[in-house]
Amino acid sequence: MAPSARERILVAASELFYGDGIANTGVDAVVDRAGVALGSVYKNFGGKDGLVEAYLRRRDHLWRATWERVAADAATPLDRVLSVFDALLLWCRDQGADQGCAHVAGLVQLPAGHPAVEVALAHKDHLVQRLAELAAGLPAVDEVVADVAIVYEGVLVRMQLGADPEEVIPRARKLAETAILCR
């Protein structure tokens, strides 16, 4: 069956908010791209703020799913922490990440107090939280997580600046690995 208006809106918003920026994307543009009535946006999300929040929430959901799928295949604690990079490469191959992290971008663009801000912060909290769980078994877990988090955020920005995912993500993985091993 045809996807619901809600889903179509969310997909269109995702592409536009991520590609052109949140402030630069009008509700009208989302409506046009989704091929949907303006009212449907307000029926489903209550307004642009709600739409932005749902957009980040959905992206968070999708990311966690692909990461978990990849992490499940990792055997050792080392491979498990480094699975963020494998998941990221997978993510880039079918979604692209040439605008960096949508949640960091959200934090930059949204005014303090915007409902979507806490979603973005929760996304990042979850990142280090989950990294710590996956690193269990390694010595100095906190140190490892802090290092991996730096490299992870860094590679996202580098891609935003035009770096090739296929080249830079493996490099980041290696970088994080030697940081963990050569301590």
Place this chain on the structure above:
Amino acid sequence: MAPSARERILVAASELFYGDGIANTGVDAVVDRAGVALGSVYKNFGGKDGLVEAYLRRRDHLWRATWERVAADAATPLDRVLSVFDALLLWCRDQGADQGCAHVAGLVQLPAGHPAVEVALAHKDHLVQRLAELAAGLPAVDEVVADVAIVYEGVLVRMQLGADPEEVIPRARKLAETAILCR
């Protein structure tokens, strides 16, 4: 003598654009904070776009100056590449960087084709360019630069997410160092 209106505007714009976001900061807000007439903004910068461009240009200028000052004190090629982190720590201590990199933020917020976009890109070009020059003498310069760039961008994002500069910058420096040495 009292600073010129142009300078006052630039300082106020810097604080507001960086702290609250570019799109979220109206020209009026800049005018109020600078204690200046609205006309002075348009006399000096031609409009908000020009002001944004000048804001990023000035920040680029300031950053290069502090980096060069720090880099000049480094004796070995290793210390020279790693001087970005020393400079960053210095920068954070008197300007703060709790919103991450202003140029990356600019790229996220500004529509494609905005005059300030090329300023931001030039800033990042210069970063890797200068890193390569400073790394001269080390084996595999390109690899080193790519790694350091990742770590540098990463630590900026981590600070934006609330990490303490005094803790995370030294960690990033160490991280980059072991990446270079344990190759």
Place this chain on the structure above:
DNA sequence: CCCCTGGTAGAACGCCGGTTCTACTCCTAG
């Protein structure tokens, strides 16, 4: 059969913010 839910279509409102304009003041170089 009917009503409720979800969706459509389009007009209209209202505000915010970037921009422009005019008139006035102060200071300094020539």
Place this chain on the structure above:
DNA sequence: CTAGGAGTAGAACCGGCGTTCTACCAGGGG
């Protein structure tokens, strides 16, 4: 002394965009 550049103060314009409202339509469960 004076002309011009820099700055001020404030009003006014206007376009974009988020939001609201009304009227209408399809379908499925009670």
